[in-house]
Amino acid sequence: MEKKATREAYGKALVDIGKNELVVALDADLSGSTKSADFKKVYPNRFFNMGIAESNMVDVAAGMALSGLKPYASSFAVFVTGRAFEPIRQSICYPNLHVVLCGSHSGISVGEDGGSHQAIVDISLMRSLPNMKVIVPADYKETYAAVKASLDMEGPVYIRTSRAKSPVFTNSDNFELGKAQILKEGQDATIIACGMMSYLALEAAELLKKDNINLEVINSASVKPLDEDTVYNSAKKTGRVFTVEEHSIIDGLGSAVCEFLSEHHPVFVHKIGMEDVFGESGTKDDLFCKFGFTKEAVAQRIKDKLNG
Amino acid sequence: MDDFKNLEEISKKIRRNILIMLNKSGSGHSGGSLSIVDILVSLYFGGIMNYNAKNPNWEDRDRLVLSKGHACPALYATLAEAGYFDKELLWTLRKLGSPLQGHPDSKKLPGIEASTGSLGNGIAQAVGIALAAKVLKKKYKVFCIVGDGEMQEGLVYEALMAAGHYKLSNLIIIVDNNGLQIDGQVSDVMNVYPLKEKFEAFNFRVHEISGHVYNNIIDTLTTAKRNVISPTAVIARTVKGMGVSFMANRVEYHGVAPTDEELKKALEELK
Ligand SMILES: Cc1ncc(C[n+]2csc(CCOP(=O)(O)OP(=O)(O)O)c2C)c(N)n1
Ligand SMILES: [Mg+2]
Numbered sequence: 001m002e003k004k005a006t007r008e009a010y011g012k013a014l015v016d017i018g019k020n021e022l023v024v025a026l027d028a029d030l031s032g033s034t035k036s037a038d039f040k041k042v043y044p045n046r047f048f049n050m051g052i053a054e055s056n057m058v059d060v061a062a063g064m065a066l067s068g069l070k071p072y073a074s075s076f077a078v079f080v081t082g083r084a085f086e087p088i089r090q091s092i093c094y095p096n097l098h099v100v101l102c103g104s105h106s107g108i109s110v111g112e113d114g115g116s117h118q119a120i121v122d123i124s125l126m127r128s129l130p131n132m133k134v135i136v137p138a139d140y141k142e143t144y145a146a147v148k149a150s151l152d153m154e155g156p157v158y159i160r161t162s163r164a165k166s167p168v169f170t171n172s173d174n175f176e177l178g179k180a181q182i183l184k185e186g187q188d189a190t191i192i193a194c195g196m197m198s199y200l201a202l203e204a205a206e207l208l209k210k211d212n213i214n215l216e217v218i219n220s221a222s223v224k225p226l227d228e229d230t231v232y233n234s235a236k237k238t239g240r241v242f243t244v245e246e247h248s249i250i251d252g253l254g255s256a257v258c259e260f261l262s263e264h265h266p267v268f269v270h271k272i273g274m275e276d277v278f279g280e281s282g283t284k285d286d287l288f289c290k291f292g293f294t295k296e297a298v299a300q301r302i303k304d305k306l307n308g
Numbered sequence: 309m310d311d312f313k314n315l316e317e318i319s320k321k322i323r324r325n326i327l328i329m330l331n332k333s334g335s336g337h338s339g340g341s342l343s344i345v346d347i348l349v350s351l352y353f354g355g356i357m358n359y360n361a362k363n364p365n366w367e368d369r370d371r372l373v374l375s376k377g378h379a380c381p382a383l384y385a386t387l388a389e390a391g392y393f394d395k396e397l398l399w400t401l402r403k404l405g406s407p408l409q410g411h412p413d414s415k416k417l418p419g420i421e422a423s424t425g426s427l428g429n430g431i432a433q434a435v436g437i438a439l440a441a442k443v444l445k446k447k448y449k450v451f452c453i454v455g456d457g458e459m460q461e462g463l464v465y466e467a468l469m470a471a472g473h474y475k476l477s478n479l480i481i482i483v484d485n486n487g488l489q490i491d492g493q494v495s496d497v498m499n500v501y502p503l504k505e506k507f508e509a510f511n512f513r514v515h516e517i518s519g520h521v522y523n524n525i526i527d528t529l530t531t532a533k534r535n536v537i538s539p540t541a542v543i544a545r546t547v548k549g550m551g552v553s554f555m556a557n558r559v560e561y562h563g564v565a566p567t568d569e570e571l572k573k574a575l576e577e578l579k
Contacts, residue, residue: 051460051498114410116425282404
């Protein structure tokens with residue numbers, strides 16, 4: 001299967017929506033990594049490198065949105081959501097401005113740069129802000145569609161991309177906010193995932209077939225708003241839910257699912273993610289092994305919980 | 309005139325170790341590590357810093373905060389040379405379980421005074437460490453190395469303001485002024501110059517020197533240590549990738565490790 005990094009799709013889509021002359025892109029000295037440099041090549045006059053100054057970049061983007069432009073601001077996910085959190089809260093979310101933020105290098109698949117650079121609470125930070133929409137696309141194709149669709153969304157949007165290459169497996173030509181996709185139907189339990197964990201969830205489900213466990217697998221790239229209907233129907237059908245995300249189990253996709261289900265259809269939910277610990281240096285594969293993000297580890301956890 | 313031959317030998321060894329570490333790890337920051345080697349060698353081997361490698365938490369030691377944390381291979385190689393830990397550890401850089409993380413982790417390695425990596429935070433932590441010396445009536449000095457690109461972070465200026473306000477004469481900030489960041493030249497990406505006047509505006513004593521000439525570095529830092537009235541800034545003109553001809557002043561070598569072939573060539577130059 002073809003593998004591509006989701007950040008590549010950000011660059012490509014940005015160039016395509018750049019046909020709209022109101023689109024501007026901002027970056028903070030990481031344009032080659034986030035791929036906003038692709039936009040710079042084609043539209044140098046509408047690209048603004050703001051230097052290593054993420055807080056200012058986000059407030060400047062807000063000012064541009066106030067003036068009718070459509071700003072796309074990117075950096076590593078840790079810095080754009082963490083360093084610039086206050087500008088995002090005050091200047092973008094509070095006035096509900098249409099600014100699209102892209103955080104690349106999310107999760108522990110960043111690898112060797114280590115824990116200081118691995119965003120594992122960015123979904124949490126962005127999800128907690130009123131008006132903010134949070135999109136964690138599963139692959140290159142879905143990222144491309146989401147970035148294109150973001151041009152016509154309203155208010156603030158956070159799109160989370162990854163450094164590492166991952167399988168391109170969705171057929172998402174159009175992205176719809178608040179819509180999840182059922183990747184595989186099943187009746188024994190549901191796995192809800194986002195980002196590159198959606199493919200991993202499919203693989204884990206495949207493994208569990210051998211144990212006569214038939215899982216339903218849902219890709220929920222739209223973490224906020226959550227596709228409540230799809231989550232509700234699946235939980236009702238299977239009665240047991242697992243979530244998988246390359247993020248802390250505190251306040252990420254799993255928590256969004258729990259918040260919804262606890263009120264509307266209380267069932268067993270088990271969250272798989274970073275268990276309130278920071279990441280560290282290592283190759284992506286070593287880290288995925290250590291922190292339990294392999295198809296075998298996920299399958300085993302699910303099996304243990306279902307049998308236990 | 310002192311003889312700095314010994315320091316030059318040490319710096320060559322450290323440069324070689326940096327390149328070997330990076331090559332073995334397959335990733336990491338070559339350019340910005342090589343540009344601070346002579347500054348680190350002056351601090352640790354030129355009689356500037358008081359430290360005891362066998363007692364890294366000695367409370368009266370001078371502190372070094374590497375605010376441009378991505379250049380940690382240079383610091384790791386220097387600390388190993390100074391005897392803080394076994395040199396064999398160097399070859400574990402960035403590997404799973406290594407105390408030599410991709411960015412400095414003060415929990416994991418002796419000699420690392422502050423966890424850095426997110427630019428701008430180290431310099432502000434250095435202000436805290438310097439302020440703590442005043443509270444605790446300690447005589448230690450705090451050295452902090454910042455990048456010129458890093459000087460774009462607004463947080464840096466909040467730190468400078470506090471340092472000037474509290475007259476932190478025990479704080480010595482060294483700017484690794486190599487003129488480059490990731491996306492290009494500092495003056496093209498987001499001009500931060502002039503730097504001297506910025507520091508002066510925050511009531512710093514400022515020295516402009518070459519960051520690769522030992523007597524220059526050591527004399528200046530010695531003077532800075534004697535300053536009892538204000539914080540000091542040393543703006544050190546450096547070459548990113550210093551010591552390796554094909555890396556020198558090349559922005560492409562910011563965040564990549566040398567290949568096997570490049571390593572061979574580089575080690576040849578650093579004999
Ligand atoms: C807050 C923050 N934003 C972005 C980065 C990513 N980054 C790492 S190094 C670097 C460039 C640093 O340039 P400079 O300070 O001049 O360092 P040097 O040239 O010495 O490598 C950037 C943008 C970071 N580490 N921290
Ligand atoms: Mg620089």
